[in-house]
Amino acid sequence: MPDVIRNGAVTPDAWTFVGLGEGFDAAAPLPTGAIVVPLAAWQAQREALLARNESIGVWLAPADDAEALRGDLGRLALIAVQFPKFTDGRGYSTAVLLRRAGYQGELRAFGDLGRDQLFYLSRVGFDAFALREREDLAGAIASLRDFHETYQGSINQPAPLFRRRETAGTTR
Amino acid sequence: MYRYDNYDHSIVADRVAQFRDQTRRYLAGQLTDDEFRPLRLQNGLYIQRQAPMLRVAVPYGMLSSEQLRMLAHIARKYDRGYGHFTTRQNIQYNWPKLEEVPDILADLASVEMHAIQTSGNCIRNITTDHFAGVAPDEHVDPRVLAEILRQWSTFHPEFAFLPRKFKIALSGSDQDRAATLLHDIGLHAVRNESGELGLRVIVGGGMGRTPIIGHVVRDFLPWREMLTYCEAVLRVYNRHGRRDNLYKSRIKILVKALGPQEFTRQVEAEWEFGKGSPSVLTDAEYERIAKHFTRPAYELLPALDPFYVEALADSRAFTKWTERNVHAHQVDGYASVTLSLKKTGLPPGDATAEQMDFVAGLADRYSFGELRVSHEQNLILADVRKRDLFALWLEAKSQGLATPNIGLLTNIxxxxxxxxxxxxxxxxxxxxxxxxxxxxxxxxxxxxxxxxxxxxxxxxxxxxxxxxxxxxxxxxxxxxxxxxxxxxxxxxxxxxxxxxxxxxxxxxxxxxxxxxxxxxxxxxxxxxxxxxxxxxxxxxxxxxxxxxxxxxxxxx
Structure with missing residues (x-):
């Protein structure tokens, strides 16, 4: 299984993603172990999955509404947001909505992503990243620090620069 | 005008380094064309018919003479000796080399300029009235809010991959000179009956294939909520704007599809989360930015200057020029001047490096070292003493910058x-x-x-x-x-x-x-x-x- 960047380091990944191919049946039997299921499968088999007493993750496609998980945020060890194309930016708002709703677990971005997306992804609340296969993960980590400062508030730093500037009592 | 502090310098310097590395990886074959395209577009770099084209941001059209000299330098060093001023107050170079663009960005950064988000499906350069701060019909100088918007929109992490480009324009006067009704978001700075500053918010205007006049979604938004409200609009758009059809992906199509009422309802519901958040603006921040837009050291002058009156009587050509290219000012004895880039035989909006250097000199000698780019693709000296108009006219004429056609048919x-x-x-x-x-x-x-x-x-x-x-x-x-x-x-x-x-x-x-x-x-x-x-x-x-x-x- 490919490694992921998690909390700023390259780490192995124990999760198995289910239903990434076309034509997945949400009601089909699911494998055991640490699995990440599509939203539709979670909605169809929620009770059975919770009864397993295992770590469960859900992955969201770009059009999926984060609101659908609102009642379950405390029960999920992983929410993964899919980026089939890195130019489709809906997942950034999905992350904001999940963190705003109080989700504390691992929030992973996966799909057609490279190091050049890491900085923005980390700002909107993602703390784990599964990049394109050919990306050099060790090198990519540096891009989490592409910028030393940011103007606007976001999830990883809710205070915009103008608030921090005021607190520091300095304009440098 | 606004000057960078260490934070601004650090952010722009990091961008130059980031783009230099991205260009290096692209040229080394580590980034594909498809992967590099959005990255270069968000630095204003297109691949055009003849060569790459680089669009440099002129935030809300304001330039210092020092910056204009750098634009001239870039035209000479990296291009073919000219640049093209655009309808969104920016400047474009038509012949840069891809591998030299990081150096151009570094040169720009040295004079507090950049090409950030001048293209791509993100929030573009904020535009406003080219007579901001000097127009007699102005209620609020829009440049303070425009600079606040510039900072907020720069590298906004959530809105870098929108369905399509997103343009915001701001106006603070009776006459709207910023085409705010034809932008994704148009903002009118207004004061209510108690004198409080607020914004009329217009969403969903635009030109392109489906031209639409924007809808007023809020009549009076307290100014401190400007960023929280814009974020609500953009979040609704980012989530629900169409991504399946390039021609239907602007926010105007979403507003039309939902209906302005339903769209507004969704924005207001989303805004509930932003109200009271740390993104609500503060008086201290407004004052910090406003300090950059104080009035220059105007002299106390009579409204009518005798020398100016005499020159009008003496020269018919000068009079014609003043009728078209000289504009009323808030302060007695001063006027604003449009230097026309619409001389017959030259591409509208084009200026040579020599003209740019020359205009920088005019700005230093006649207008406190500052100038503006108008969305009609001309250059403006905003603060000229009426007594100097005749001398300025003679000088501008010598460089082909005094065509008396502002507002006329040939100001194309x-x-x-x-x-x-x-x-x-x-x-x-x-x-x-x-x-x-x-x-x-x-x-x-x-x-x-x-x-x-x-x-x-x-x-x-x-x-x-x-x-x-x-x-x-x-x-x-x-x-x-x-x-x-x-x-x-x-x-x-x-x-x-x-x-x-x-x-x-x-x-x-x-x-x-x-x-x-x-x-x-x-x-x-x-x-x-x-x-x-x-x-x-x-x-x-x-x-x-x-x-x-x-x-x-x-x-x-």
Missing amino acids: VCCPGGDFCSLANAKSIPIAEAIQRRFDDLDYLHDIGELDLNISGCMNSCGHHHVGHIGILGVDKNGAEWYQVSIGGDQGNDAALGHVIGPSFAASQMPEVIEKLIDTYVDVRTEEERFIDTVKRLGVAPFKARVYGSREAVHA
Whole structure:
């Protein structure tokens, strides 16, 4: 299984993603172990999955509404947001909505992503990243620090620069 | 004007380093074309017909003379000695080398400039009134809020991959000189009855393939909530805007599909989360930015300067220039001056490196070292003593910058068109030139009076043809270049979209078509009427009859 960047380091990944191919049946039997299921499968088999007493993750496609998980945020060890194309930016708002709703677990971005997306992804609340296969993960980590400062508030730093500037009592 | 502090410098320097590394990885084959494209676009870099094109941001149109000299330097060092000022107050270079762009960005950073988000599906350069801070009809200097918006939108992490580009314009005066009704978000800075500052919020305007006048979604937004409200609008758009069809992906289509009421309801519901958040603006931040936009050290001058009055009496040519290119100012004894980049025979909006250096000198000597770019693609010296106008005119004339045509037919707004742009269906610059040549009689031009003629080489409408009193649109018909003509468009408070008068024309017919439109107007106008007024009074019919009359006779 490919490694992921998690909390700023390259780490192995124990999760198995289910239903990434076309034509997945949400009601089909699911494998055991640490699995990440599509939203539709979670909605169809929620009770059975919770009864397993295992770590469960859900992955969201770009059009999926984060609101659908609102009642379950405390029960999920992983929410993964899919980026089939890195130019489709809906997942950034999905992350904001999940963190705003109080989700504390691992929030992973996966799909057609490279190091050049890491900085923005980390700002909107993602703390784990599964990049394109050919990306050099060790090198990519540096891009989490592409910028030393940011103007606007976001999830990883809710205070915009103008608030921090005021607190520091300095304009440098 | 706004000056960078260490935070701003650090952010722009990090961007230069980031783009240098991205360019290196692209040239080394580590980034594919598809992966690199959005990265370069968000630094203003297009790949065009002849060469790359680099669009440099001029935030809300403000430039210092030092910055303009750097733009001249870049034109000389990395390009072919000129640049093109755009309808969104930016400047474009048509011949840079891809591998040199990081060096250009570094040079720009040294004078507090950049090319950040001048293209791509993100929040673009914030635009505003080119007479901000000096216009007599102004209630609020929009530049403070524009700078706050610039900072907030710069590298906004959530809105870098929107369905499509997103443009915000701001106005703070009676007359809207920033086309706010034709932007994704238009903001009017207003004061309510208690004198509190707020914003009228307009969403979903735009030109392009489906031109739409924006809808007012909120009449009075307290200014401190400007960022939280814009974030709510953008979040609704980012989540629900169409991504399946390029031509239906702007926010105007979403507003239309949901209906302005339902769209507004969704925005207001989303805004509930932003209210009271740390993103609510503070008085301290407003004051910090406002300190950069204090008035320059104006002298106490009489409203009428005797030397100026005498020069008017002496020189008819000077008087003509002041009638068109000199504008009223808030302060007695001062005026604003438009330096026309619309001299016949030169591409509208183009300036050579020598002209840029020269204008920088004019700004230093006559206007506190600052100038503006207007969305009509001219340069403006905002703070000139009336007593200096005659000397300034003589100097500007010597460099071909004193064509007295602001607001007139030959002040053509024009995109680069098929000569440069890979999106264009047809050339636009030669059409502009042919029309300018047909109307080269200054007296006749002044007699025709106020007329906005706008030309776009394709539906993307960078030349704002929809809102030209006369609009010309280049279209492709089986591989040949044709031109569709509309009349009745307008910008400002009475923003209106033009009506197409009929079948399109070949390039060679265009001067004659425009001449017939003007002849019709001259024949039927009342004494006080501008061209646009006559069109509004009589409709398209008489103009159409004149233009197509002979043609139909031939066909019959």
